[in-house]
Amino acid sequence: MSTGQPTARPPDATSTTGPAIEAHGLRKAYGKVTVLDGVDLRVETGNVFSLLGPNGAGKTTTVRILATLTAADAGRARVAGHDVTADRGRVRRAISLTGQFAAVDEKQTGEENLRMMARLSGLSRAASRRRAAELLERFDLATAGRRLALTYSGGMRRRLDLAAGLVGDPQVVFLDEPTTGLDPRSRQELWQVVRDLADRGTTVFLTTQYLEEADRLADRVAVMDAGRMVAEGTAAQLKAQVGGHRLDVVFTDRAAYARHEQRAVHRSPESLTLGLPTDGTALEVRALLDDLDPERRDVSRFSLHTTTLDDVFLSLTRTRAASRQEPTHV
Known part of the structure; x- marks a missing residue:
């Protein structure tokens, strides 16, 4: 597919300068x-x-x-x-x-599929051939253009x-x-x-x-x-909403894991690992570990990671799922 300079869209009466x-x-x-x-x-x-x-x-x-x-x-x-x-x-x-x-349409070639769509869009036969060739090249399909889409x-x-x-x-x-x-x-x-x-x-x-x-x-x-x-x-x-970083903590037993499970944005019960949001600074990481394990016997190891969108997604949707399970009174 093309990675060259982008081509400007021709002037169009339907174009807009506001939000798309x-x-x-x-x-x-x-x-x-x-x-x-x-x-x-x-x-x-x-x-x-x-x-x-x-x-x-x-x-x-x-x-x-x-x-x-x-x-x-x-x-x-x-x-x-x-x-x-x-x-x-x-x-x-x-x-x-x-x-x-x-x-x-699997019974047509790639080129035939594009030419058909171009004709349905109102282009002439010649213009349809040109448009199909351009798109096949742009999407790195030129060498396969004469093959059935089935293949x-x-x-x-x-x-x-x-x-x-x-x-x-x-x-x-x-x-x-x-x-x-x-x-x-x-x-x-x-x-x-x-x-x-x-x-x-x-x-x-x-x-x-x-x-x-x-x-x-x-x-x-x-x-x-x-x-x-x-x-x-x-x-x-x-990502910043859930701390910017995630501290993955591996607990020594299931009881210790369960005590802190609700505050985590990432859970792995098989490995007894919880991921908790943090800003990543040494001061906050130390404070978080002290809070999780004040007696120095519940945490076996930990690692620090950059927060991912997975953490954001799980944190936001899990919070709302939990709130929907709570009884409401009108």
Whole structure:
């Protein structure tokens, strides 16, 4: 795929200088089940924005509303400067959506898939051939362009699927867990695709359950849980919320482990290891160890690590899960 200088998008009547995506108070329920409960978000033009959350948090529903595939029960949203309800057609012309599974025609070649999408987008036969050739080259598929998509690896199919979505040069690309099921090499290849898109000025809205993916790619990260946004900021800002560093402490027995389990952001009961947030300074680490083991008999060893987005994710979602289990009275 291309790693050269980004090419500027041609002037477009639908382009906007404001945020690429903004939403206020989005709500959605299916029967008595609330899926979104007042979601607000803002994504600046040209940024990579990553939305994290456990299964059932509302990530895919958010994407479907922003991509005009599902109507919100309440709230409002604009994508590429257009209202997702009043201007659905303009929104759809400005976006691309790639889901968890590659949607390519396996009985056609890679080139035929792209030429078909270009024709459906209104390009002439000659323009479709040129666009297909350009995208095959850009996504490192030129040598496989004449092969049936049936013969492609999982990573190649995902790249072809994403290339098909870029035929119309969209302003905003939605990627809903695009690396699900891919091997590490294929994931790395897709990450490079996302970087190339951002370098070209395209706004990317990425949902993922791979925390490393968000950490490496996103300008800003949001964590969603139970239909609500529970945190948002840069990866560094979110990590700072749980201490910036993590002290992994190995306890001598299960009783000592259990006494401190609730305060941990990382748990490994098999190895009797708990990870606790800290600022990483020697003063605080000493104080934390003294607090955990004042008699010097419960801790066998410890190690200090930089906080990861996994720690942020587990800390935020575990806290909310615990609060939901507590009885409430109205």
